[in-house]
Amino acid sequence: MENNNYAVKTIDIKRTFKKSSNLINALKGISLTVNRGEFFGVLGRNGAGKTTFLKILSTLLYPTSGQAWVGGWDVQKDGQNIREIINLVSGGEESGYGILNVRENLWMFSQFYGIPSSIALKRIDKYLEMFGLKDQAKTRVSALSTGMRQKMNLIRGLLNNPEILFLDEPTVGLDVESARHIRSFLKDWIKENDRTIILTTHYMLEADELSERLAIIEGGEIIALGTPSEFKGLSQTENFYELTVNNFPESLDINIEGVQLISKLPQNGNTILKIRLKEDSLLSELLASLNQHGTKLELLKKKEPTLEDAFVNLVGKSSIDVSGA
Numbered sequence: 001m002e003n004n005n006y007a008v009k010t011i012d013i014k015r016t017f018k019k020s021s022n023l024i025n026a027l028k029g030i031s032l033t034v035n036r037g038e039f040f041g042v043l044g045r046n047g048a049g050k051t052t053f054l055k056i057l058s059t060l061l062y063p064t065s066g067q068a069w070v071g072g073w074d075v076q077k078d079g080q081n082i083r084e085i086i087n088l089v090s091g092g093e094e095s096g097y098g099i100l101n102v103r104e105n106l107w108m109f110s111q112f113y114g115i116p117s118s119i120a121l122k123r124i125d126k127y128l129e130m131f132g133l134k135d136q137a138k139t140r141v142s143a144l145s146t147g148m149r150q151k152m153n154l155i156r157g158l159l160n161n162p163e164i165l166f167l168d169e170p171t172v173g174l175d176v177e178s179a180r181h182i183r184s185f186l187k188d189w190i191k192e193n194d195r196t197i198i199l200t201t202h203y204m205l206e207a208d209e210l211s212e213r214l215a216i217i218e219g220g221e222i223i224a225l226g227t228p229s230e231f232k233g234l235s236q237t238e239n240f241y242e243l244t245v246n247n248f249p250e251s252l253d254i255n256i257e258g259v260q261l262i263s264k265l266p267q268n269g270n271t272i273l274k275i276r277l278k279e280d281s282l283l284s285e286l287l288a289s290l291n292q293h294g295t296k297l298e299l300l301k302k303k304e305p306t307l308e309d310a311f312v313n314l315v316g317k318s319s320i321d322v323s324g325a
């Protein structure tokens with residue numbers, strides 16, 4: 001076992017896909033180490049390569065080139081060893097058999113994982129209770145709501161008591177309370193037995209709350225790596241404002257040096273502009289210019305930098321498109 005000190009270590013992982021005559025470079029050389037016990041977040045726009053990366057680490061896909069170890073095992077040679085110590089849960093996944101009920105379905109997976117039946121059923125019932133699915137234990141999988149199915153999938157991912165858990169957008173589509181419940185569960189769960197979680201998400205607040213460190217992947221490459229506070233610090237020299245304005249011309253280009261329009265979002269007949277200023281003194285110039293175009297200021301807020309601001313700064317565009325365009 002090489003590199004056993006890390007939960008995950010990758011060296012220059014590349015992955016290409018063939019689509020008709022085109023070659024897609026989904027990963028262009030990812031080198032990363034994730035420590036044991038770490039809660040690690042992966043951010044990036046749609047198509048950035050996040051899922052491809054998790055699939056390689058979970059041995060569902062081979063890299064085209066490069067090397068990766070999970071729990072010290074080589075993804076290209078030791079797939080079986082890796083599968084025993086990991087699990088992968090994807091937000092929108094459809095795994096499971098619709099005709100089985102929730103408890104039967106989870107039990108079936110526990111048998112795939114080779115868990116003795118009595119231990120498995122105890123675990124299943126414990127988690128059904130914890131995730132508020134007890135009343136659905138006998139409901140057919142095909143009759144579950146999206147959120148219930150997702151919770152069931154998360155339980156599936158916990159059944160083999162993995163050392164390293166890969167979560168691909170685990171809270172997508174969940175109601176606020178369920179998402180919050182899952183986040184708080186994960187924060188407790190990771191503390192037991194030095195477990196490791198690598199999570200992808202498009203929810204910046206979730207990434208901020210959970211991740212000890214974060215990587216941003218863009219176009220198949222890591223473009224930034226650090227703690228959430230380091231990310232937020234990246235933008236602390238500048239000033240962010242949120243302006244609610246009325247009568248903002250759709251085609252208006254704000255052309256003032258040192259003023260950057262990050263996003264515009266229509267709301268109740270107004271437009272919310274997120275603005276980055278190199279210095280505060282540019283604000284009066286901006287307001288004068290808006291005024292010239294007949295745009296009226298309704299509300300002005302100074303915003304502390306958020307992870308979302310940092311993300312937008314680095315990637316140039318939000319992963320959740322708030323531009324309204």
Ligand SMILES: Nc1ncnc2c1ncn2[C@@H]1O[C@H](COP(=O)(O)OP(=O)(O)OP(=O)(O)O)[C@@H](O)[C@H]1O
Nearest residue numbers: 017019024026044045046047048049050051052053
């Ligand atoms: N099986 C496949 N065949 C062809 N192309 C693929 C395949 N899987 C992924 N890709 C391509 O690889 C790139 C990365 O996709 P990936 O699913 O890893 O992105 P992602 O970061 O997970 O995006 P999202 O946020 O939308 O889930 C995309 O261009 C995608 O079209």
Ligand SMILES: [Mg+2]
Nearest residue numbers: 050051052168
């Ligand atoms: Mg994905």
